Amino acid sequence: MAAVEIKVPSAGESVTEGILSRWLKPDGSQIKSGEPLFEVETDKASTEVPAPADGVLKISVPEGETVEVGATVGTIDPSGTPTEAPKPKAAKEPEAPKAAAEPAKAEAAPSPAPSSGGNGPMAGSPSPSARRLAEEEKVDLASVEGSGRGGRITKGDVIGAVESRGSAPAAAEPSAPAPSAAPRTGRQTRQRLPLIRQKIAQRLVQAQQTAAILTTFNEADMSAVMALRGKYKDAYKEKHGVNLGFMSFFVKATVEALKAFPAVNAQIDGTEIVYNNYYDIGVAVSTERGLMVPVIRDCDTLSFAGIEQTIAGFGKKARENKISVDDLQGGTFTITNGGVFGSLLSTPILNPPQSGILGMHSIQKRPVAVGDQVVIRPMMYLALSYDHRIIDGREAVSFLVRIKECIENPERMMLEI
Secondary structure (H helix, E strand, O other): OOOEEEEOOOOOOOOOEEEEEEEOOOOOOEEOOOOEEEEEEOOOOEEEEEOOOOEEEEEOOOOOOEEEOOOEEEEEEOOOOOOOOOOOOOOOOOOHHHHHHHHHHHHHOOOOOOOOOOOOHHHOOOOHHHHHHHHHHOOOHHHOOOOOHHHOOOHHHHHHHHHHHHHOOOOOOOOOOOOOOOOOOOOOOOOOOOHHHHHHHHHHHHHHHHOOEEEEEEEEEOHHHHHHHHHHHHHHHHHHOOOOOHHHHHHHHHHHHHHHOHHHHEEEEOOEEEEOOOOOEEEOEEEOOEEEOOEEOOHHHOOHHHHHHHHHHHHHHHHOOOOOHHHHOOOOEEEEEHHHHOOOOOOOOOOOOOOEEEEEOOEEEEEEEEOOEEEEEEEEEEEEEEEOOOOOHHHHHHHHHHHHHHHHOHHHHHHOO
16 A cells, blocks of 8 residues: 655644644654644644554654645555664674673663652653753653653753753763763753744734733622632532633623623724624633633623633643644633732733733732721732723723622622623
8 A cells, every 4th residue: 555645734724834843653653543643833833633544654854844734744654564763772783892881881770769760751741842952952851750730741840950960970981080070051041932932922012012002900809709609619510510610700791891892892903993793702821832812702602611611621622732723713802810820910911903801810818998897808900901092991991890890799690680
C-alpha cells in the first residue's frame, strides 16, 4: 500500500499557517489511526492532530517549523517496519578510553539516593514550552520533577533545573583538577514568543490604540449568592453533575444588564454601530499558553446548570490543551475573574471588537453600612471597562449598578423580574 500523507488541517477560516510545535510520536514508530500525532500552534490555539492511518511514521518537517494549512509534514507507511529509536552510547564500539569510562559511570549511577523516582516527571508529560527550553538548555527532562497539574513539567520547572545546575558542583573531567566553582549558566534565556502570545499582544495594543477605554467601579455584597450556594450546593451537584459556581450568577446578571443597555452589547464597524441581538459571553481562562477567551453561546437561553456545564467543559479542554478555534471565535461581551488569583481591583482591557468587559475580583469581608448599622459582609469590587465612543458614562454606570442589583438579589434573576 502507498504511504499516507500527513497534512496540516485547517484550524479556522482566518488561520492560514501555524508552527509545528512538537511531534508526539518519534520518527520510525508504529502509529495507530486516530491517536495524537503532532501539535500545531496557531495565533488562536494549539491543536493536537490525529494520525490519519495505521502504519510507520516518517517525519519530514521538524519541530519548530512554520507550516501552511494543507502542507505535508510526514507520511505513514501502512506496510512499513518500525525502527527503534537510537540508544544513547551503547557499548558497540570497543574504544579503550570509553570502555573504561562507561562502566565507571554505570557503577556510580546507583549511588545517589533516588530523590524523584517515578513520582516526578513520569506523573505527567512536559509542556511544549518546557520541552523546547529543555532542548535549548540541554536539560534531561527525566531528572526534572513536575510541579504542574498531574505532575506536568512546566517551563518554570526547567528554568529551576537550569539555575540549580549552575549552582551545583560540575562533574570533574579525568584530566582536570577538582573544581572550586561551577561554570555559570547564562543570565538570560531566549525563547520564541508563541504565536498565540503574539496575537494576544497585538489585540491588546490594538484595543488601547483604537478604543476610548474608560473603567467604572462598584461593589457587590455577595451574601445572598453565597447563602444560596451553601444551601443548595450538594443537591445541585447531585442533580446536574457540576458545582454551582459564582460565574453562572455573573453571566446571568450580565445578560440582564445587556438587555437593559444594548449599547454595551454593540460594536463599532467603520461609521456604523452594530447592535447584537444575541448574548455570546466570553469567559477569560488563564492557561499555560496564555489568556484564552472561550465563548458561551446564547447565554440567555441557558439555565444556570447549562452555563456551569459549559464552563466546566472549557476548563477541561484548557487543561488538556484542546480548546479549538471555534471555541474562541465571536463573543459580544467578556467576563474576566482576576479574583481567582487574588486580585482586589483591576482595569480590564477590552477584547476587540467588543465594547465592554466585566472584571470580577476577590471576595473580602469588609465593614459596610446596612441601614444604620455597620456590619461585616463579603464584598467584591466590580469593574466595567467600556468603549466611550459608543457607551456613555451614564449607561456604563447604570449597567454596572444593574449587575450589582442582580447579584445582591439573585432571586430576581431566577424569577426573571
